[in-house]
Each structure stands twice: as C-alpha cells, then as structure tokens.
Amino acid sequence: MRYSQAFLPSLREVPKDATTPSHVFLLRGGFVRMIGAGIYEMLPLGFRVLSRVTDIVRREMNRTGAQEVLMPAILPAEYFQETGRWEGFGDTLLRLKDRKGNDYHLGPTHEEIITDMVRRDVKSYRQLPLNLYQIQQKFRDEARPRAGLLRGREFIMKDAYSFDVDEAGALRSYETMREAYHRVFKRLGLDYRIVQADSGAMGGNTSAEFQVLAQTGEDAIVACTACDYAANVEVAETTWPAAPTSSSSTNAIEKVATPGKSSIADVVSFLGNGLTASGTLKALLVAVGDDVAMAVVRGDRDVNPIALAKKLGVAELVLASEEQIKASGTKPGYAGPVGFSGRIVVDPEAATLVDGVAGANEWNQHLRNVNFVRDYQGEVAPIRQVSGGDACPRCSGTLESYRGIEGGHIFILGTHYSAKMGANFLDEAGQQKTAIMGCYGIGVSRLVATAIEQHHDADGIKWPMSIAPFHVIVTTIGKDDVAKTAAETLYGELRERGVDVLYDDRDERPGVKFKDADLIGIPLRIVVGARGLAEGKLEVKKRTEKDPFFIPVEGAADALRDLVVELGGSLVQL
C-alpha cells in the first residue's frame, strides 16, 4: 500500500483519559477511534492487526479439529432465562426489545446458545466429542470501560466450547486447547505465563489463565523462575512454616502508647529501634454472619481474600462494619489477637513470629512481645497472599511477581449448563447421559492492545512481525528520481513475493517519515536513498534495534522476504 493513498490519520493530542501505552499509541497511530464510551472503530491499520491476530487464532483452532460456527449477536431472552443469567448478569447485560415488545439481549458470551445448538442436534455419543468455536463481537455494559481496547463494551472474542461424553474426554479436550493456546500466544510473539486460576467445576488443574506480562496489567501473578509454575496471587501456593505448639520467648508482653499510629508503617517508624513491618502482626476484621472473625498475618503481608473466605466458609469476604467492630470490643487501627474473644485465623508466618508488635484493642495502644500460643490462640491456616521472593510450591525455585493482562482463559465447565439445559445424549449402552462441557476464550481485540503494552518504547509501537499491520516500510529519502525508481521497483518486487509493504511515497522530510514509521511500529524499515544506491546497498533497520544494517540492492527483495518469514511473518497469499 502506498502511504499517500492509505487512510493513516495520526493524532497529535490524545484525550486525557488515555494513559496506558496501548490506548495512547492506538489513538496516536490511527489504529482505532472511539465513538462512544468503551466503543471503538477499527481504522485500516487497526483492522490489519486484528485480522492477523484473528488469522493465527483461527488456524490454531482449526488445527485441533475445532469447527467454526457463528452465533448471532442479538439473542432472544429465553436462553439466558433458562439458566438464570438473564437476571444474573445484572447491569452488564445489554437488553432490548423488538417492535413487538419481545425481550432480547446482546451476547456477552454464548454458553447457553451453544448448549442449545448441541441439545437440539446431538443425540448420540457417536456425534461426540465436539469443539465448536466462533470469532465474534461480544457486548458487555462494563461499569467502567477503560484503557481503549483493554476493556471495551463491544469487543472481539474467540470463544470455543467442547462437549464430551465423559470427564476423561473433557480433560483431553482441555489439554488440546491448552496446547493450541500455547501455540497461539507464542505465534503472537507475546511473553506470557499460563497461570493456575480458581479451580474449575471438576477441580484440579482444569482452569487456567493465559496472562500476558505487562506493567499495566490488572492482575497480580507470581511465577517460578525455575519451573513453569505460575498462579494468580489470589490462588497461588507457596511453602508454609509449621504451626508452633509453644512459644520460645521469655520476654514479657508489654503495652506501649502509639498515639494516632494506626497503620503498620506509622507504628514501625514510630517505635523505630530496628523494628520492620515483618516484626509486626496485621489484624483484619471480617464479618461472618453476625459475628466478627479476625485474620492475622505478618505486617509485611497481605491477606488473600479468596483463601480466607474459603477458610471461614463464606462465599465472599465482607469486612466488619464499624458497629460490628465496636461490639467485638476492639478498636479500628488498633486491633490485635491478644484478648480478642472472636474466632481467630492465623497465618503460619504470623504464628511463628517471635515477640511481635500487635494492636492492643484499645485506642492509641499497641503491645510488644506478642507470641502465638503463649499470648493468643487460633486456627493456623495459610491465608496470606503469596508474593515475589516466596518459595515455589513445586520445585526449589523462587517465585517472582508480575503484572499480567488476561489474554485467554481455558476452563472445564462440567455439566453446569448442559444439565440445566438438557444437553443429553445416548451412550453406547443406550443410557441417557449429560455432555461434559469446557469453554475456552481468547480476547482477540484485547490482545491487539496487550501486544502494545508489551512491545513499545517512547516513540511508539514495536509490533511482533506475526501481527504487524505491514511487515516492511519502504521509505524514500530525497527527491532524487533514481531513489524513487529504485523504491518503486523494490515495492513491486516485495509485493510479488507476498511481503506486506507500506511504501512511504510522501513528500515529507525523512525525520517525519521515520517518526511515523516508529509510531505505527512497522518491524522493518528500508531506506532507499541516492547515496546508498550509489554504493549498491539499502539501509535496513529493525524497529527493535537502535542501529541499522545494510544489504545489497541486488537480491534485496528475496533477502527481505526471508527475513520477514524468519521473524515470524506470514506472507500474503496473492
């Protein structure tokens, strides 16, 4: 494509709310435009990247034998009503009525529709297993759409659904998808971790997130530096010290005034004398029905809400209200386990702390030399959040912290939908059984943004070759006719070879051209100028490297094509 004929509008000033790199560069580079909150249109450059990502996802899905379908975006209410999600989805579901007043909604996900497809047309075990997928717009009325394509209200998703005759089959389908996802994320050129998520319907390792590492990620994850263990911090494991059965300290417990020092940091700095946060105890007060329970972790740790909720047997963690705290006999900011009369859950690290500092359950008072067993008791359970530096639960390695963006999720659903909706079949023995489902999502448009979060610098995007909008940008410098002719020739030769070329034929200064090429992130820049031509060479610069290198003009098109392929580019099928 010639730059002069391409619709490549750049934007100097981006809106103030655009702060993440992908949001900024997608707008500045003319990839997308916003037409409403969380609603984006893809300009030609954005559409090109989207198609490349789509193509990789589609090929890898097809390779597994999954079959592509296309379900509608507008869905009659009855399907979600059948499973309770018509109400359950709350305000996130975009509902509408047709001219006759019938209820519809836009599809936020399609479990019900695919289950209906299968219950309607699958009658026998002979028709299973099946894996059906689609690549399609999804609609969710997010309360806070943010960061451009990272969290929109209309976005593009690949959703696959597997149906198996039994759990062993479902596990095979899951494994097949896990491998396909690895291939997808590798081909996309993304640095990612496969992360254990909250366990699925079948328990065990049947739910995993594909987290793309990026500083701007919403999710905190830990991954082992030695093995492939990785997990969302909310469900990550580590090794825990054994709970002590007695206290070794002989130092007597002692009350100390800490006026106005209600945070760990304030207490540490106020008491000084070598005290660190790891020498203190942090107490969290949680409502369990009408009662108040206390969770105790070391002062430098955070409570893992999921682990604590499980231990307490509640669906979701709810902090104690002010009234509840008052009634429990302690004081907010000065709570501690000593003398607390409610249920206490103590993290093993806190339990092994010798002579810790804890709140005294009185205003402006703390206690020194607090020891588990001697001074307070409770149930010991691992309730702290795992963090970087912790030991790997699988090997002798160490966990490291990352921020991640969820790019994919694979998940065995079991019979949650198939049982509710009656997706049954007759097995070999003629018995009626319910299909075991799995579901597998990839946030296709989100991955476009995610790739930028991971691959950019101050000047713009650095697209991996496999998903770049163009493989190569050919730039003329100077007004020399020889250079222009040579550039035209190279442009034609590259196109003939299936290289996707943007030819910057504009009458602009080299500085402007280079800046634009860097902003839109084309992986290879070829400069065609009179001086180089006189020496029989072309300047080639990788977007990811600082310095250019030179290749002979003779055979340049072949050499560049080979380089594109080597870097993971798919040639264009003419």
Add this chain to the structure above:
Amino acid sequence: MRYSQAFLPSLREVPKDATTPSHVFLLRGGFVRMIGAGIYEMLPLGFRVLSRVTDIVRREMNRTGAQEVLMPAILPAEYFQETGRWEGFGDTLLRLKDRKGNDYHLGPTHEEIITDMVRRDVKSYRQLPLNLYQIQQKFRDEARPRAGLLRGREFIMKDAYSFDVDEAGALRSYETMREAYHRVFKRLGLDYRIVQADSGAMGGNTSAEFQVLAQTGEDAIVACTACDYAANVEVAETTWPAAPTSSSSTNAIEKVATPGKSSIADVVSFLGNGLTASGTLKALLVAVGDDVAMAVVRGDRDVNPIALAKKLGVAELVLASEEQIKASGTKPGYAGPVGFSGRIVVDPEAATLVDGVAGANEWNQHLRNVNFVRDYQGEVAPIRQVSGGDACPRCSGTLESYRGIEGGHIFILGTHYSAKMGANFLDEAGQQKTAIMGCYGIGVSRLVATAIEQHHDADGIKWPMSIAPFHVIVTTIGKDDVAKTAAETLYGELRERGVDVLYDDRDERPGVKFKDADLIGIPLRIVVGARGLAEGKLEVKKRTEKDPFFIPVEGAADALRDLVVELGGSLVQL
C-alpha cells in the same frame, strides 16, 4: 474433514414456514438453525460457505484499493440523530439503553459512522479519494422476516463508502466498484443482471442493483435479450407510442350492462366476442391531497407506482379511500375516464386504444367504443409498468421478464450525509469543499441463500465450486479394507494439495451417503470401491450432472486438484 467427526446434523422435517428452496435446504442440510424470528446461527457447514463468499468479496474489494475497517455494531444515538434517521428509521431500528440510561441502537447501515470517521480525520484533498469498507453484522427489525437468510433481522453485509473531491472522482469510484461487483458476482458463480435502479443523488446512471435471477425473487425485473439493458420494472423504460391528437373511430359510445363484473377479467369474459384485456381500459383512483386523480392504462397492463407518483408530484402513491371515491362521483370497480371530473393521467398505450371498453362510473355499467380525445381527455405520460415482450429502450431487442433477488446495490449518495454532518476538506486552492460520497452494499449472508435459490434440484443444493463448503466428497462403499485404505490415502493426498475434502468415513449404506452428499451439494463426489480399484479407477460425479465418469487411481489427486481449480475453486492455503 472426516464426516464422522464433523458437526453435520441433518433435519428430516423442516418447519412449515420454510418454503423457499434455500430456507428448506439450509435447514435440512445442517447449514443454519433459527434461534428466534429472523435470527439464525451458522453451523460449521453454513460458516464454511459464508467464509468463502466473504473471502471473494474481500479480495475483490482489496483489489480496488478499498481499505477494510470495522465499525461497531452498537452505536450511540447521536450520529443517527444528527441526520434525522434516529426517528426516520422507525420501528426497523433496534434501540437500547445502557446502564446509565443513554440511548444506543444497533447498526442497520453505517453511513453516519463512516461520515463521522472521515470528517474527524480527513482535512485535505490530499487524503482523498478514499474507499472504506467493512464486512459485518447488520441489524434491522424487519416487520416480516422471511425465507431464512433471504431476509433476516441480523445478517452479514459488506458495506463500502467512497469519498471523493468532486463528481468526476465519485463517478470513477462508482465505476471501479461496478467492475469489482461484476467480478464478485461472476466468481460466486451466479447468473445475475445489473439493473438500473431509481436514479441516485447525481441523477443519470449512478444507482444500480445486482439482481441474481431466481424464481423466488421478490423483485420483478426486465432485461434485454440483445443488449445489457436491465431494470427493475418499477423504473424500466420502453418505447411509447405518440399521444394521438384526434380519434379515428366512428363507432358511437355505447353503455352496456355488466352486472357484478367489476374486474377486467370478468368484463372480458362476460362481454366475450373476441374482446381481450388489451381492448379495455383500467382506471386507478389515487388520492392527491384531498382530491382524487385517475390513472388510465390498458387493461392488460399494470400501473407503475413510482412513475405515477412522480407524474402526480407525490412522494408515495396512496389509493383513494372509499369516501374519496364516493365524493368523486364514480363507483369502485366501475370507474372510467369518460365524464370523470378530476385530473386524469393516461398512459400512451391507453390513449392510442381504439374503441376501448371502460367503466361507466355507474354501478354495473361499462362503456364500449371509448376513444381518447373524442370521449375523454387527460395528460398523456408513460405510467404503465414495463413487462416482458416490450421493446428495449436502448436497442432493437426485446425485454424479457425475470424475478430477481437483490444481491448488491451501488449508489452515488452525493453530499446527502457529508453536507449534513460537515465532512469537509480543503481543496488545492484552500477552499472548503464537501466530500462526494458513494455507497456500495453486498448482502453477504443473503448471497449464501441466493446461490441456493439459483442452484438446486429436488435432492438438494448444487453449490458453485467457488463457494462450496467442501470442494470434494470422498465416499467409501463397502466394508472392504482395500477401499478404506485407498480412500484414506486419497483423502491425505487431496488435503496436501489444498483441496478441501469431506471424507465420508461413516458406516452407512451407499444410498444414505449419496443422498447426504447431494443434499449438502458438494460439487464433486469421488466413490472409492473395491470393484473400481481392481480396475485401477475411481468414479467421479459432478453434482450438476447425471452420470459419473472415471479417472485412473494413479495421479487421481493431481487430476482432481486441477479439476477443482478449473471449476473455480480456491485451494486452501496450508
């Protein structure tokens, strides 16, 4: 793909409302399923055909230099409000509100959104011309969705929009699209006519429909048997006789009793004596404000509502109410021009009729020997509908009648949207100008159905090779291991060559397999059986032909690949 692993559910009984061939076969063959009125999901087979059509459309669009974009499906109300279409679209627009109560709708078409895109980012003539297109779901709440994919409420459309600096440029863009559409419809294997539609904003030949010929088509068209003139009957021209200035007849007008004979057919058969409908006059009473006007055509003709509305200067033709007819002094079923006091518009054919039979404006009475000029007067204008047998307005050929399905529409919009929405640019002289727009639609999912309307027999579909879900079906017969091994080998060899093969590996009787292959319409069927193999040959049958032919087993894969390509198939890129 192996048949045994494919999701290919057939359906024995289709719903009663499925009457058109495409609707029936899409359901029976397992291409689509309906999940709500006019809302269909594409099963794997349907999706395959849809992708093939999409791919052809996309390649031909790209070939013209048009650039693909993707606009959202959910649109904030403000854009349609700006042009008046938020109200203007009436009940066809699917409207909804988000969680904050803001107004949105689903996109029935995207003129406003693309115009907004261009006004936002195009500032200079240097950025023009542009042709931007997308392939995407569209949503229209049709009052009467019908015939499966022929008229749905959610459907897939390719919509392209051109923006030019002046009318000459717009005409060039229009011509480029016209040629691209020819290539698309040819590659799709469709018999079509390019039909002059109601003239566009610029007048002249700047609006055309691509009508696919099919008995079930909603549109009546005429096309010349000699030249390429074709038009929707509503706007078709023909040659007209000159209006007479006197009457040649000497037969006196005569009243005749026609008790209860209010239709042309009844009058003709009642009066007999060689009278035909072409010897009578048909009068149509139309409301023009409070007045009633009469349109007179020959009894064997129909009034063309568009031509008559234009002549009368009304936006839409409205028939006179019973009260208006009463007040005008005539009687329904017995209206005629003689003695009618209102405005009369007479078609030239009716005006040249000698001694016609017309209503007497009295109950149960007609008049014989009615002649224009002598017995009644009026404005002479061509207001009858053109029909088969008429003379071609362009050459000496004859027009023939067809039924057609609109598969595409190309159209110069002028500045209708760009002026309303301020899509302006600075021209070379620094003057502000408004972009001239064109729009170009293809009903992608409708064409899937249209292809079936044109290519089917009683047993099922006969897909053109270019859009068939599979190029070839390889069918084993018998339980012979030699045949199975040979079939597996052929299956592998064809796949390696990029042929899209369905391998019917099921344990079914040959009759069942052949029936299914015919139903789903695979263009080439290869039968691998022990008997043929013993003779070193394979049976090949085209879906479009009755008898099979034989090819040597040796080199069969190469020969079949060549045949697929020869028939217009695109090999699969591995």
